[in-house]
Amino acid sequence: MARHRRRRRHRDLYPVLxxxxxxxxxxxxxxxxxxxxxxxxxxxxxxEIAEMYGAA
Known part of the structure; x- marks a missing residue:
């Protein structure tokens, strides 16, 4: 059941991402x-971007 919820959550987040x-x-x-x-x-x-370009 938790596994199904996790997959659904990822699918719901995709438009946000x-x-x-x-x-x-x-x-x-x-x-x-x-x-x-x-x-x-x-x-x-x-x-992640800041780390890539050396921001403090």
Whole structure:
């Protein structure tokens, strides 16, 4: 049952992840206020980019 829930959760998040990829092109010109999953993914992706380019 938990496995099914996990798969469903990933499928439900996919549109959010796809939207976040599009929003990243706007950088600091856009603020995402929700849903929380989108904000979390933006934070994760931004930290990954900052680490890649040597930001402190």
């Amino acid at each position: 796809e939207a976040v990829r599009h929003l990243l092109q706007f950088g600091a010109s856009v603020e995402v206020t929700g849903p929380p999953e989108a904000r979390a993914e933006l934070l994760r992706a931004s930290a």
